[in-house]
Amino acid sequence: MRLIQCDHQGQARAALVENDEQVRLLEGDTYQLARRAIASGQPLATIVETARTDTRLDYQSLVDDRRLLPPLTHPDPAHCLVTGTGLTHLGSADTRDAMHAQAQLEESRLTDSMRMFRLGLEGGKPAKGREGAQPEWFYKGDGSSVAAPEDDIPVPAFAADAGEEPELAGLYVIADDGTPWRVGHAIGNEFSDHVTERFNYLWLAHSKLRACSFGPELLVGELPEHLEGVSRIVRDGATLWEKPFLTGEANMAHSLANLEHHHFKYPNFRRPGDVHVHFFGTATLSFADDILTRDGDRFEISLPAFGRPLRNSLRFETSQPDTRVQAL
Known part of the structure; x- marks a missing residue:
């Protein structure tokens, strides 16, 4: 499993890399997801699965627009x-x-x-x-x-x-x-x-x-x-x-x-x-x-x-x- 972070509507948001062209936006940023995993005692991968949204973003557009953040x-x-x-x-x-x-x-x-x-x-x-x-x-x-x-x-x-x-x-x-x-x-x-x-x-x-x-x-x-x-x-x-x-x-x-x-x-x-x-x-x-x-x-x-x-x-x-x- 691979994650990125990006600027989405002025906020840092984590996203799941689905393939080379597309990422799926998650609820929250990576730090929030990690803290949630620690508090619940669940693997981060499990937390990511429950945090998926229906929003998909074009990966190359994030690169071209310099909307990528450190992960x-x-x-x-x-x-x-x-x-x-x-x-x-x-x-x-x-x-x-x-x-x-x-x-x-x-x-x-x-x-x-x-x-x-x-x-x-x-x-x-x-x-x-x-x-x-x-x-x-x-x-x-x-x-x-x-x-x-x-x-x-x-x-x-x-x-x-x-x-x-x-x-x-x-x-x-x-x-x-x-x-x-x-x-x-x-x-x-x-x-x-x-x-x-x-x-x-x-x-x-x-x-x-x-x-x-x-x-x-x-x-x-x-x-x-x-x-x-x-x-x-x-x-x-x-x-x-x-x-x-x-x-x-x-x-x-x-x-x-x-x-x-x-x-x-x-x-x-x-x-x-x-x-x-x-x-x-x-x-x-x-x-x-x-x-x-x-x-x-x-x-x-x-x-x-x-x-x-x-x-x-x-x-x-x-x-x-x-x-x-x-x-x-």
Whole structure:
């Protein structure tokens, strides 16, 4: 089952994807449906079935009119936390090391990235009920940092780079008793400033404080262990760069359960009512192939199991607000 959210008569509404051309409108938005499922103890798929309306919408028109919304949102963007984990995918350490241009002289002088990656290889998939190795973790922002599918991703004037990161994103709602509930998964473009990160790894936190996007579709139910997709950059109507990518647990050093545990073990990430968007990492970056993006470039990330691709164009900002602090 796949869901989208769209702007319908000025309100966010969830819709069931019936086929590539048509969606059926549901009563309420995805957040409301998820809360209803949690409160009733029923699967989300059951709640969706009872929320169907007789209204069907043309999918392509929603795309063309830019009426698509992220497939899960919170009414108050401040109560949506966007985070992620890195060095989780097989091959991701090689990509990171190449990006940082750090030569590995000998086994005893492993980079921090390689050490973190090896921790995942050795302990990222623990037996059920046991705690595995901690992954790299980062914060990206709140719901205001999320660009809707088909919308532009803003690039701040101070940014040194604007690079895509094709990933899976886990989408969650926290119940009133503090239990995290996974609503489903979506295609994500985690989007980072790789030049800033490459300058000094301690600037990783700065490089991640950028916009992002996920969707357009939310996959409800079991996630395939092996997923094959394509990440593409289109410039002036022609493909500038294209590369396949692998994701899913079969292609990861960590299990999703381990990544979820190390995120939600912190009490402040189990605040009742909050929404969480958590990116699970990637091993495929155009930046690693020396691609420098520019204004108007369009990212296209596709995974067949998730329906339509996630598409966003870049919008480079030329000025920034005065951020000088005033004294009271």
